[in-house]
Amino acid sequence: MKKLLYLLFAVCCAAAVQAQSDPLYRGKVAAKITELTFEGKSALWFSSADTGLPLEGARVSVENAGVVITDADGLAVFPTPADGVHNFLVEKSGFMRVEDSFTVTFGSIMFNKYSIPPAAPLEYVKVVLDWSKEPADLDLHVVKENRYHISFHDMKKAADGTAWLDRDDQTGYGPETVTITQTDNNAVYQIYIHDYSNRNQKNSPRLSRSQAVVRIYNNNTLAERYTITPGKTGTTWRVCGIVNGKIEAADTYE
Ligand SMILES: [Ca+2]
Structure with a gap:
């Protein structure tokens, strides 16, 4: 039974x-x-x-x-x-x-x-991407310069175990989520979104139309929120960086 x-x-x-x-x-x-x-x-x-x-x-x-x-x-x-x-x-x-x-x-x-992320230790940083129905496959990338590059198409978990991809989404809406368990105040992090669905169309407007939102959580609450700008072209949205422990907006498209 x-x-x-x-x-x-x-x-x-x-x-x-x-x-x-x-x-x-x-x-x-x-x-x-x-x-x-x-x-x-x-x-x-x-x-x-x-x-x-x-x-x-x-x-x-x-x-x-x-x-x-x-x-x-x-x-x-x-x-x-x-x-x-x-x-x-x-x-x-x-x-x-x-x-x-x-x-x-x-x-x-x-x-x-x-x-919404599950409750986590206060020092954790959770980077969460949501978007609309299209494109089907956006990818969240988190790079710690000279250390690791977390994404579905690169490393899913850092060699030192301090960061990982929780979830990849390939069918629209998201979420796509990366967890960083400890941020290094002497390091530079880059956070960007890549339009994998339209990767061969460099001047595509589709990423810009995705209504993508990246939210960064820390101390068990929302720390920053970045919304994609409509009317841009390109397959990469550089969202923000974390430099010396501080989040800095980028918002560039290429
Ligand atoms: Ca994806």
Whole structure:
């Protein structure tokens, strides 16, 4: 009996993991969010930054819209507030407590994807990339100069074990996440995004249209947030660096 229960549990887990990484599943959730706009409602879409699984049962306090609990798809649904920037707080046991914001433009939220890291030791730095449906495959790169280069196409874990890629995504939306367990104040880090899907079209505008957002978490909270600029061309977005322990914006395209 016990064996059967374990087997059932394993099958259910495997099915859940497959469902969340299935682009059809994510397409269905995206369609559900679009439908909500016709009812005058909006949704924020939460997942775990390390696994990409929906963040179910999180408490989301939305400025001007009240408190809601995320559903099985990780959606927090509420009446759409007026155009403008609105703050929210998301809380779930075992995850970082994150304050962030969203923007309502002409009655709808332009980008609503938020991947929340599990709680971690305070010194950890988590770099998390979310984006929209396309391009299918963006890659997050974290380089510690003269030491390591973490990405799906390079080293997935630093030789000294101090940094690693938690998750790669190849089917749109993300998240793609890198963990740095300790930052070296004497080192230089570079963080950039590469459009692997359009890697052979150097002047492609598609990366620029991806609505990509890179969030950097430290001390178990959101430290910085960088949003891609529309109207640029290129397959690489240089997001920021960490120099002498300080995060410095770059925002260049090539
Ligand atoms: Ca990828």
